[in-house]
Amino acid sequence: MNYRYTRISKGVNLLIDFLILNFSLYTTLVLETGLAVGDKFPAIYRGDFLLLNLIWFYCGSINKLYEDIYKRDAVPTIRLTIRSLGIYILLALLLKLVLIQFDFTNQFLVYSFLIFAFLLLLWKGVFLLIRRPNRWSLIRYKKVVIVGAGPLGRDLNDHLTKHRQYGYQMVGFFDDNLQLSEQGLPIIGQVKDCLAYVEENNIAEVYCALPDVAQEKILCLMREADRRMIRFRLVPDVKDYFKKNFMVEMYGHLPVLTPRKEPLEDKANEMTKRAFDIIFSTLVLVFFLSWFIPLMAIIIKLDSSGPVFFRQLRSGKDNEPFYCLKFRSMTVNNDADSVQASRRDARITKVGAFIRKTSIDELPQFLNVLMGDMSVVGPRPHMLKHTSDYSELIEKFMVRHFLIPGITGWAQVNGLRGETKDSLYMEKRVEADIWYLENWSFLLDMKIIVLTVWQSVRGNKNAF
Numbered sequence: 001m002n003y004r005y006t007r008i009s010k011g012v013n014l015l016i017d018f019l020i021l022n023f024s025l026y027t028t029l030v031l032e033t034g035l036a037v038g039d040k041f042p043a044i045y046r047g048d049f050l051l052l053n054l055i056w057f058y059c060g061s062i063n064k065l066y067e068d069i070y071k072r073d074a075v076p077t078i079r080l081t082i083r084s085l086g087i088y089i090l091l092a093l094l095l096k097l098v099l100i101q102f103d104f105t106n107q108f109l110v111y112s113f114l115i116f117a118f119l120l121l122l123w124k125g126v127f128l129l130i131r132r133p134n135r136w137s138l139i140r141y142k143k144v145v146i147v148g149a150g151p152l153g154r155d156l157n158d159h160l161t162k163h164r165q166y167g168y169q170m171v172g173f174f175d176d177n178l179q180l181s182e183q184g185l186p187i188i189g190q191v192k193d194c195l196a197y198v199e200e201n202n203i204a205e206v207y208c209a210l211p212d213v214a215q216e217k218i219l220c221l222m223r224e225a226d227r228r229m230i231r232f233r234l235v236p237d238v239k240d241y242f243k244k245n246f247m248v249e250m251y252g253h254l255p256v257l258t259p260r261k262e263p264l265e266d267k268a269n270e271m272t273k274r275a276f277d278i279i280f281s282t283l284v285l286v287f288f289l290s291w292f293i294p295l296m297a298i299i300i301k302l303d304s305s306g307p308v309f310f311r312q313l314r315s316g317k318d319n320e321p322f323y324c325l326k327f328r329s330m331t332v333n334n335d336a337d338s339v340q341a342s343r344r345d346a347r348i349t350k351v352g353a354f355i356r357k358t359s360i361d362e363l364p365q366f367l368n369v370l371m372g373d374m375s376v377v378g379p380r381p382h383m384l385k386h387t388s389d390y391s392e393l394i395e396k397f398m399v400r401h402f403l404i405p406g407i408t409g410w411a412q413v414n415g416l417r418g419e420t421k422d423s424l425y426m427e428k429r430v431e432a433d434i435w436y437l438e439n440w441s442f443l444l445d446m447k448i449i450v451l452t453v454w455q456s457v458r459g460n461k462n463a464f
Contacts, residue, residue, distance in 0.1 A: 010066050013127070020123060021056050024116035025049055032108055048104050055091050059084040062268050074128045079443065081124050086442050087268065089113045090275045142204035144168050147194055147221065149175035149185050152237050153209035171203065191217060198230055205231040212237055263440040264403065272442060277376050281369040289363060296327055296360075303351040306332040309364060314381035317404045322373040324381055325364040329356050359456050365407045377445040378406025379433040380417070393423045400433040410436040410444075413451040 029035055029045065060066060063084045072080075092109050096102050104112075144160070146153045153173060160168045172186035174194040181187040188197060191210075198206055206225060210218055218234065225232035247258040263269050297308040310328040313321045329352025330345075348356065355361040368374040374381070379400040382390070391397045411417065411432035416425070436444070 014060075014066050016123060017060070017120060018053065018056070020119045021053065021116055022049065024112050024119060025052060027115060028108055028112035031111070032105070044103055048102055051095065051102070052092060055095070056084075056088055059088045059091070062087075077128060078121070078124060079441065081121060083442055085113075085117050085120065087272055090272060090279075093279075094275070142168050143171050143202065144205045144207055145171050145174060145188065145194065145198065145203055146207045146209055147174045147191055148209035148211070148214075149173040149177070149180045149187060150209065150211060152211070152235060153207075154185070156207060156209055156235055168205075171201075191221070194221070195224055195228055195230060199228060203230075205233055207233045207235055209235045209237075260434075260438050262402065262437060264437075269440070273375065273440075273445070274372075276442070276445070277369050280376055281366040284363075284366045285370065289366060292363070296355075299351055300328055304328075304331055304349045313384055314405070315384060315387040315401060316373055316381060317401060319387065319398065319401045321384060322368070322381075324374070325367055327355055327361040327364060328352070329361045359408075359452075362407055369407065373404075375404045375406045377408055377410075377448050378403050379409050379436070380412060381405035390423070390426055394427055394430055396434060397426075397430050399437070400430055403433075403437055408448060408452040409433065410448060413448050413455065 033042075035042070063080045065080050065084050089109070092113070093106070096104065096106060096109060146156060153175075157170050157173075160170050172188040173180070174189055174191050174197070175187055176190050178187055178190065194206065197203070206221075208218055208221060222232055222234070247261055249256045249258065264273060293308075300308050306328055308328060310326045310330070311323045312326070314324040316322040329349060330347040331349060333347050352361070365374055366376075369376055387397075387401075409432075411429045414432055416429040416432055
């Protein structure tokens with residue numbers, strides 16, 4: 001695939017997406033206003049159409065939806081499309097709230113979004129099916145060579161060979177130990193012959209995988225590659241220190257390694273999650289808790305004396321304490337902030353046993369979500385004493401506090417909830433929370449919410 005063809009393909013994808021968007025908007029306008037096909041387009045809606053087109057362009061741009069359309073796999077392509085759609089509808093609804101001159105109704109936005117989402121996902125599926133048979137042949141592979149045929153160089157070769165979507169074709173190795181060719185490795189020549197071979201054979205890039213002890217040789221190669229205008233990539237030998245992927249950022253001339261990816265550090269992702277939290281919690285509070293809280297207040301008061309709500313200081317984001325709200329499920333006692341609930345706990349009331357089993361006791365936390373102390377989905381917040389105790393026992397326990405705590409979370413839907421009798425059980429919960437931190441997506445949040453509702457209906461053996 002040459003550069004011109006890539007640009008044309010990107011342009012075609014972009015054009016079709018916008019045609020689908022405007023077809024969806026126009027179709028909804030026809031259905032809602034009775035506008036006849038072929039009638040003059042009302043001038044009042046032109047600005048609104050333009051704004052929605054600009055919003056979609058912004059959503060596609062921040063998600064890089066039109067980049068690497070051949071190299072990107074099918075699942076990430078669909079995921080980015082759905083993510084862009086989610087941000088699009090949130091921004092469109094926000095625009096409706098803040099811009100008085102915006103003439104489209106909420107019903108129009110919802111209907112046009114449903115049509116657009118259906119047609120867009122259908123088109124992306126068709127594109128991926130068309131692309132599939134000829135995908136690899138459409139990629140123009142860059143020829144590369146690796147300097148150093150040791151363990152690091154072989155690992156790099158295996159990785160580039162396995163992941164063809166990177167667009168690299170490995171030609172061979174350069175290593176001073178020519179006997180390695182007897183092991184089946186494609187040794188082209190010695191290290192000193194590398195750059196001359198690259199110039200003569202139109203090699204795109206050189207990857208240097210020499211060990212650290214060959215620093216003088218590495219620096220010499222780098223200087224000579226610059227002089228000959230050859231792209232030179234250095235692969236540092238750090239795999240024995242770091243057993244997972246690290247993100248590398250350059251602060252001036254200093255490489256800085258970050259041990260984990262945090263999708264919610266991206267402001268667009270953070271805004272998407274917060275917007276969903278506000279909309280979702282508002283809907284729950286207005287349409288459900290507005291009448292359910294008074295009903296529960298009567299039931300709890302009739303069952304036992306004491307307040308309706310239980311307020312407890314818990315650890316929030318960045319380990320900042322906040323008051324977490326729950327329906328009171330225990331008799332008033334002095335151990336609530338130090339002793340965790342256990343199976344057949346004498347403190348639990350009759351009503352409390354039911355609301356804890358069904359997780360109804362957690363519902364007031366939607367007020368915490370609206371106030372910004374919690375999210376709908378995230379690591380469950382612990383009482384301050386548990387945070388203090390487990391931070392001493394579990395190495396990565398405090399990492400979970402990089403996130404805003406949630407009403408439900410990845411650990412909870414995987415059965416890691418309830419009483420923690422030993423540190424091993426808590427370690428598994430922390431591992432699940434860190435996995436969520438590193439793999440967050442809007443779709444993952446939706447999955448967790450659906451699983452939470454299902455488990456509340458079905459019941460969970462660890463809920464008591």
